[in-house]
């Protein structure tokens with residue numbers, strides 16, 4: 294018999310919500326401070342619909358074409374229910390298009406992208422929340438992110454850009470680094486950013502494997518894919 298996909302998603306979603314609650318509680322935090330962004334990349338729009346029916350309000354995608362198709366396929370009602378987060382590496386020629394459907398762009402890492410997103414937002418009459426993606430590694434050029442010493446300039450560019458609001462930072466724990474060490478560093482970077490930009494209080498950190506560490510270190514958003522949707526097919 295075929296697996297009941299909705300039941301499977303419901304069970305895994307519940308399990309992840311329990312992990313978030315347990316991690317927040319043991320860190321002395323209110324679980325309501327942590328927003329779960331369910332990363333639906335590689336999975337069909339039917340799964341996105343099932344998740345919306347299960348009450349998921351934040352979804353994440355990392356490829357422009359796939360994201361545009363899936364978000365565009367939602368009904369008006371479904372679309373109004375969810376906040377769409379773009380979390381993938383951005384090319385400046387795609388950024389204006391991303392601005393046509395995303396609500397939050399978490400992966401902004403250079404001024405060129407800021408300008409392209411801002412133009413796109415204006416053209417489409419939209420407003421985007423922006424997180425600056427921070428590179429906590431320095432050697433791992435492939436995953437994107439601004440080096441911490443470049444963050445003030447990037448943040449100022451977002452602040453000045455029409456159609457964009459700076460909401461905080463995002464990072465991926467570098468491979469081979471203790472997640473607690475990486476996320477504690479991100480927390481210090483976020484604190485420094487808030488002294489210039491008090492409204493930039495979002496910290497997006499933590500995925501399926503390290504969300505507890507991220508929550509201990511103050512994450513306000515966790516981005517969880519495989520723990521809910523299952524193993525992604527290899528590209």
Ligand SMILES: *Cc1c(COP(=O)(O)O)cnc(C)c1O
Pocket residue numbers: 332334355380381465500501502516517518519520
């Ligand atoms: C795919 C992805 C995630 C989700 O990763 P899982 O390990 O499947 O939870 C989170 N953040 C980013 C930036 C991603 O690309």
